């Protein structure tokens with residue numbers, strides 16, 4: 001039996017594994033009313049969820065920052081395994097999303113008296129082709145700088161990033177580079193940035209960027225090989241002069257950047273090296 005058709009998809013809604021079509025969240029859930037919630041996007045391969053501990057740590061830290069009670073005693077590995085199996089995703093790559101909202105609760109501010117809504121869903125994920133990974137993605141700079149501490153959290157307020165990504169798509173690019181309010185480079189709309197400069201790997205030093213799981217794990221991988229991933233305050237001009245630039249996130253892993261604002265970037269042998277470092281870590 002296959003469960004791949006839409007009406008056979010299952011989802012965890014709080015403590016129930018139920019068909020997606022039956023999963024209902026009240027319209028006055030604060031996630032819907034205010035974006036009062038958090039999410040994580042994880043990748044699973046052949047039924048194995050990658051870096052679950054790191055994703056849960058980030059989710060837990062964000063929940064603490066926003067006084068959102070973190071659901072206790074959730075048997076995460078079992079739940080995820082059941083979900084992947086129910087959706088026929090025990091083979092091949094899958095996108096897993098964990099969403100945590102404050103649920104229905106009165107009051108503005110961040111009321112701790114609440115019953116959070118926890119949703120976990122999973123669907124098949126088709127990674128970019130081998131040719132795309134080899135050629136890389138064009139990106140553009142999103143001109144409106146981000147000036148909020150919210151960038152450090154994977155909150156449900158992602159409209160800024162959707163608008164930035166659309167700005168890129170409208171120009172035939174695939175990803176947008178987000179700037180800090182002072183014009184320094186921060187990250188991608190759904191990716192962290194890594195670049196090569198004079199033989200060293202860097203990520204932009206950016207106070208309001210999301211602490212990416214992928215880039216953090218990659219840093220560990222580089223350290224294991226005696227290299228380091230340094231942070232550096234980075235201007236757009238420096239980014240465009242880099243000897244190589246990569247996008248990193250949990251789903252795609254590492255994608256080289258082919259061009260920034262139309263300026264071709266070197267897609268160098270370092271891509272193979274970084275992808276090897278990454279592959280060693282997963």
Ligand SMILES: Cc1ncc(COP(=O)(O)O)c(C=O)c1O
Pocket residue numbers: 041161187188189190191192210211212213214215248249250251
């Ligand atoms: C804004 C932003 N930055 C960076 C990332 C990469 O984070 P991770 O490696 O944890 O997937 C994401 C992931 O979607 C993101 O949304």
